[in-house]
């Protein structure tokens with residue numbers, strides 16, 4: 001057994017060069033800027049179900065579906081990508097105790113800005129109201145597809161930056177175990193690189209040339225399948241940076257310790273291997289895909305639920321260590337002894353609470369024919385606002401409460417307001433989800449301007465009101481968050497003494513011999529992942545390719 | 558108990574729960590016949606109206622107690638948008654989209670599927686009770702998406 005129980009190479013005295021801090025700062029700011037834009041549109045969506053039309057007051061907004069597209073693209077893609085890029089670059093550099101290549105980080109940032117501007121132009125000018133899933137044969141302006149491609153390229157550049165950093169570290173430390181925090185960061189990006197290939201082929205290979213008139217037809221089913229090859233793994237690309245924080249930072253905030261280094265690595269390797277070969281669970285109701293393949297993906301989706309169960313255990317145990325250290329006793333008393341005044345911790349504890357419900361509803365979605373009860377009803381946004389819309393978003397807000405002070409060398413302004421923000425946001429999301437979920441169970445369709453639909457059911461009224469009320473609370477909660485953020489950046493008191501990231505120690509550190517050493521051989525795990533992907537998608541593609549390119553484009557917006 | 562033991566018990570229970578859920582699902586599908594849409598063959602979307610059975614949308618009795626309902630999804634209506642079928646009969650819904658992707662959800666039932674241009678969607682269902690169900694297009698299909706709906710009237 002190794003005696004080191006650290007999750008980083010050198011626990012003390014690391015500070016990134018200012019040039020590198022600057023680019024990471026900009027990435028994080030860009031992410032939260034995108035979040036702000038998306039949330040304003042989100043409010044319009046939530047109020048739609050309560051039959052309140054505020055979108056008409058938005059300058060330049062043509063219709064509901066344009067706002068919905070902006071909400072999805074900007075929140076689910078730009079916000080998460082930009083934040084993950086900045087956050088995981090920082091955790092990797094910190095864990096490896098060496099800066100990354102600043103030039104590459106700027107290149108990644110540049111691609112993100114360019115992609116955001118192009119897609120933003122397309123959406124803003126009303127030429128891309130195709131929602132964030134952009135299913136053909138609805139055809140957006142080419143700048144939308146090019147913008148999306150650049151957003152993905154930005155994450156690829158960042159992945160290369162991390163991989164190069166790890167390779168350089170390995171050369172300097174032959175035979176050493178990868179520091180846990182770097183391991184998690186790199187595993188996350190390795191997963192996403194493999195996962196994003198589907199969207200890349202779809203957007204660059206099929207939709208971009210089609211939107212430029214170089215191809216006459218699209219294949220809607222093939223495009224959907226490529227999208228969801230990436231799409232479910234995208235869910236994990238949202239989630240894993242939050243998990244990183246739950247494993248590494250939250251135990252520190254809670255005065256606890258992460259129990260097992262090895263088990264944590266196993267969890268992230270399971271996410272690497274199982275996030276991708278599960279995409280057909282978004283296409284259970286699609287024709288053209290055999291039920292055998294759908295059943296296989298159902299099975300694998302239940303498999304990828306397992307590492308989340310392990311996470312629930314590990315994180316709870318780390319919290320319990322902390323709560324007992326702080327004088328907690330008994331079965332649950334320790335939970336209330338946690339530091340409920342620390343906004344970074346509280347935001348993430350509440351994120352875990354909503355994620356419990358988000359996870360359970362997700363398991364229902366994954367449940368093969370049970371999916372037909374909820375597919376494309378408001379149940380689905382009810383579910384994912386408890387995962388990405390709060391578990392992830394609240395976690396990122398919680399991270400911001402230490403990250404922004406770290407990046408700016410300033411003290412957090414408005415700790416009380418930050419605490420209120422998290423509670424209000426959580427109450428909001430739970431109320432909204434309650435509305436959307438009950439409405440969805442009674443058939444209320446998602447992605448639909450129900451306030452102008454010629455049909456309705458009596459039960460949708462309460463569901464819609466809860467959705468509008470909860471969404472408004474979420475909006476208020478995030479406004480408070482942004483006030484704290486702006487206050488800190490503009491008015492926070494400068495801190496002279498050097499700061500560091502909050503990271504835990506493990507009770508059981510990494511072993512330097514035995515089977516655990518193989519956990520660090522990413523190459524093997526990537527090969528295993530590819531084999532699983534081939535098993536999960538090979539039979540469908542073999543039977544379906546070269547595809548059925550018979551759909552002409554439509555621009556119904 | 559040591560942490561390792563508690564954890565082992567927790568994970569075994571979690572794993573067992575997942576296995577039980579899966580078995581129940583697969584039983585409901587393959588034992589009780591609640592199937593998801595399957596592969597039913599391809600069609601050229603621009604030729605739908607010249608391709609049987611879609612050249613003649615509507616309700617047909619194919620044999621006593623068995624009905625076939627052919628429905629087209631187009632922007633922004635179902636054709637036909639009012640479907641009358643008897644309770645207790647086996648109804649075969651055969652459907653496709655003529656332009657963009659549409660949704661087909663007979664609210665209050667598990668008939669919930671996508672209509673994808675180029676693909677044929679087929680679902681079989683028995684309505685036990687007389688009554689009325691909305692058919693809702695629940696996939697965004699353009700500006701008039703929320704106007705797209707129909708009705709199944711079970712008599």
Ligand SMILES: [Cu+2]
Pocket residue numbers: 231232235281282
């Ligand atoms: Cu999914």
Ligand SMILES: [Cu+2]
Pocket residue numbers: 659660694695696697698699702703705
């Ligand atoms: Cu529609």
